[in-house]
Amino acid sequence: MARPDPFRLFRFVVEIDGTEAGGFQAVSGVERQTQVEPYREGGVNDFEHQLALKTTYPPLVLKRGLVDGWLWDWHQEVISGRVQRRTVSVVLLDEAGQEAWRWVCAAAYPARWSGAELDAMSGAVATEAVELVHHGITRQR
Numbered sequence: 001m002a003r004p005d006p007f008r009l010f011r012f013v014v015e016i017d018g019t020e021a022g023g024f025q026a027v028s029g030v031e032r033q034t035q036v037e038p039y040r041e042g043g044v045n046d047f048e049h050q051l052a053l054k055t056t057y058p059p060l061v062l063k064r065g066l067v068d069g070w071l072w073d074w075h076q077e078v079i080s081g082r083v084q085r086r087t088v089s090v091v092l093l094d095e096a097g098q099e100a101w102r103w104v105c106a107a108a109y110p111a112r113w114s115g116a117e118l119d120a121m122s123g124a125v126a127t128e129a130v131e132l133v134h135h136g137i138t139r140q141r
Contacts, residue, residue, distance in 0.1 A: 007100055011093040014062060017086050022064065025127060027090050029060040030103050032137055059112070059131040060088060060105050066116060066126040075110040075130065085109050088132060089140075102141070105134035 014021045035053040062071075077084055085107040092101040112131040 005095075007092050007094060011095075011097070013091045013093065015089040015091060018089075022067070024062050024064040026063040027061065028063075029058045029131075030090055030137065032057050055136075057105075057134065057136050059133050060090070060108065060137075061129055061131050063127055063129040066128045071110065071128060071130045072113055075113040078109055078111070083109050088134070101139065104138050104140055105132065106136060106138070108132040108134035 012024075012027065014024050014027065032055055034055045036050045037053055039049040039051050041049060074084065086109065088105045088108040090103045090105075091099050094100040109132065110130045111133045114129045116126040116128065118126070
């Protein structure tokens, strides 16, 4: 049996509440970490037990070219006290463009929005980034 090739980083889409949210340049924060506490058992001197504690999830960061204001508007709603939590999915595609992995962040909303660093000497694309806090990340098949 042939070994499958790893998936490519550039084949992904972002969905918000089940609708494709346009093209994004980068996504980071697809991560989870479980804190552990070492526990030494009396009479056992060759290792320490590692007790699982709380699992934490960093913000999901979405970066894209600045084309419209809907991410700004969503964050403005949060600032105004009207938090609109949404389901955000990051979908990794295979070479045929079919869904290979889907990570889902439940009850997400923007906690930070940042715009491009403008530079009159550059011809680069203006970008925006938004940090989404959420209730955790799961994988759906």
